[in-house]
Amino acid sequence: MVTYLDAETAPLRxxxxxxxxGEEGFEGMRKACQLTARxxxxxxxxxxxxxxxEAIDRFVFEFGADHGAVPATLNYRGYKKxxxxxxxxxxxxxxxxTKPLKEGDIVNIDVTYILDGWHGDSSRMYPVGRxxxxxxRLLEVTHECLMRGxxxxxxxxxxxxxxxxxxxxxxxxxCSVVRDFCGHGLGQLFHDAPNILHYGSPNEGVEMRPGMxxxxxxxxxxxxxxxxxxxxxxxxxxxxxxxxxxxxxSIGVTSEGCEIFxxxxxxxxxxxxxx
Numbered sequence: 001m002v003t004y005l006d007a008e009t010a011p012l013r014x015x016x017x018x019x020x021x022g023e024e025g026f027e028g029m030r031k032a033c034q035l036t037a038r039x040x041x042x043x044x045x046x047x048x049x050x051x052x053x054e055a056i057d058r059f060v061f062e063f064g065a066d067h068g069a070v071p072a073t074l075n076y077r078g079y080k081k082x083x084x085x086x087x088x089x090x091x092x093x094x095x096x097x098t099k100p101l102k103e104g105d106i107v108n109i110d111v112t113y114i115l116d117g118w119h120g121d122s123s124r125m126y127p128v129g130r131x132x133x134x135x136x137r138l139l140e141v142t143h144e145c146l147m148r149g150x151x152x153x154x155x156x157x158x159x160x161x162x163x164x165x166x167x168x169x170x171x172x173x174x175c176s177v178v179r180d181f182c183g184h185g186l187g188q189l190f191h192d193a194p195n196i197l198h199y200g201s202p203n204e205g206v207e208m209r210p211g212m213x214x215x216x217x218x219x220x221x222x223x224x225x226x227x228x229x230x231x232x233x234x235x236x237x238x239x240x241x242x243x244x245x246x247x248x249x250s251i252g253v254t255s256e257g258c259e260i261f262x263x264x265x266x267x268x269x270x271x272x273x274x275x
Contacts (some may be wrong), residue, residue: 002206013100014192020211021187026252032120033250033261036113039063040124041268047126049103053085057096070191072112072119080273084110090217091178091219091236091244092229103129117192121215122250122262124269135243139271141173142245149216153258154267159196160204166218167199180227186250187213210255217248
């Protein structure tokens, strides 16, 4: 039995119940999410061959500090970095380090800032120099999966409609959807109910209602969908070493559809950008 709660009176922990936020919550999310989007915009010029993901991570921390925000991942369940940087066959939760990026790499950078108690969560793919057409196509398919998932958001529909839209398009493009990770409720908590699967059928999942806030963040592989987590306990990679990509937005359900909180102010959140 799914229950929905007024977020203003709900306890500040994940109870499995779904919070419904009002205008104050939406405004808090706009501010936090736009800070995250601005940071991701700044990284477009920074992501170049020879740059380390450690340097990117340091920039994420400092950009947040300069604007009164802290990264949600820093010291989250023992994680020691301010961002996740997932390169090539890394599906998600790649840990920034001192190894330089190489020409032809693709990297997902995932940033969540906490600003005034609200979580702004978003990730994008960045090409490193010139990338191969297969990688370019994967970025295009993955972004389109995200946007089709967002288009499926409307009151009265079930969250399975999001997954169905993503899975249908990805598999028609001969790609696969990772099933081991999913989107999640968001707001004053980093991870909250409901889980948002990126596969499924339209009659599955919970009913979407105005005031719900969650992420949609499909991970799409060029090869098979299977992943494994490395011995560090965080880094997830494709089992067949095929390329993987991910785009993520934080959204709020409205009376007519949804609002995307993490859109780039400069229009830099789509693939096909100059590197």
